[in-house]
Amino acid sequence: MSLQNIIVFVSTGKQGQATVQALSDLGKFKILAVSRDPSSEAAQALAKIPRVEVVKGEVGDHEHLFNQPIHGVFFVQMGFDFPAVLKDVGSLLDLSEKKGVKHVVFSGTDQCGKRDVGIGHPFLDCKKDIEDLVTAKSFDWTIIRPVGFLENFYWPPYLDQVTTTWKETSNLVKKVISVIDIGKITAEVFAHPEKWAGKAINIAGDSLTPAQMELVWKETTGKSLDATETPQFPPGMAEAMDFFNKHEFEASSGWTRENFPFVLDLKAWLKQSSFVSA
C-alpha cells in the first residue's frame, strides 16, 4: 500500500510533534515534518520516527514541498506581522488547491464564542481570518480549535495563575487539553475525512473550576499549589491572558470525549507528566 503524504508545518512545536507522532502511529501516512532548521535537536528527534522525513521550510517558504503529490496539510499560526501571515497562508492555500491537496487541517484556538464579533486582540483575531481563508477553498478542510494546553503548566507563571488570578479574580470553569490529544485528534481527522471534513471543532479534555484543579493536583501529585503572587505576563500575552480570564471557552469536554474517547483529563495527564513521573 502506498503511503499518503502529509505536510506538518511547525513540526518541532508542541502540536507539531504530537501530530507527527500520531500520524506516524496510524501507519498509513508519510509525514513531511517541516522545520526552519532541520539540524536542530527537535527536528533530528522527529527524523527518528518511522515514516517521517524532516524538510526545511515554513509557511511562506513552502513551494518546494509540493514537488511530490501531497494528500494533506496541517498548520498552526506563527508570527506577529499579521498582513504577512495572511499573505503566506493565502499563498500556501492557493498552492494546495492548485496541486490537488485533498485535506487541510488548521489548528487555531477556541475563541470563547467571540469569533464573529472579534476578540480585540490581533494575534487571536488573526485566527478567524485564517479560518476564513481555509474554509473558502475547494479542498476538504477541518478547523480544530483547542482550549488552553495542559502543557502550559510546565511554565511556572502559568501554573501560578490557578491559585491567584483564576481562583480569586476570575473563577470561571477552566477548560484544558493535552497537545498529545491535539495530535491524536488531528490524525483521526486526516484518517476519517468522511466524518470530519467541513467541520470546525472546539476540543477540550477536561473542564474544572480552579478549586477543583487544586484538589486534583494535590490528590494526583501529592503537592499543593500554593502560589500567592499574581504572575505578570509580557505585553501582548498579558492581554490574551486577560481575555481568557474573563471569558469561558466554548468547547465541551463531554462532546470531545464522546468523539475522541482517548482524551486525557487533568488527572490522567498529570499521571503521565513529569509532575508525577519525574
Ligand SMILES: NC(=O)c1ccc[n+]([C@@H]2O[C@H](COP(=O)([O-])OP(=O)(O)OC[C@H]3O[C@@H](n4cnc5c(N)ncnc54)[C@H](OP(=O)(O)O)[C@@H]3O)[C@@H](O)[C@H]2O)c1
Ligand atoms: N498554548 C496554548 O494554550 C494554546 C491554545 C490554543 C492555541 N494555541 C496556539 O498554538 C499555536 C502555537 O502552536 P504550538 O504551541 O504547537 O507551537 P510552539 O510549540 O510554540 O512552536 C515552536 C516552534 O515554532 C517554530 N517557530 C517559532 N517561531 C516561528 C516563526 N516566527 N515562524 C515560523 N515558525 C516558528 C519553531 O520551529 P522551527 O525552528 O523548527 O521551525 C519552534 O520549534 C499558536 O498559534 C497559539 O495561539 C496555543
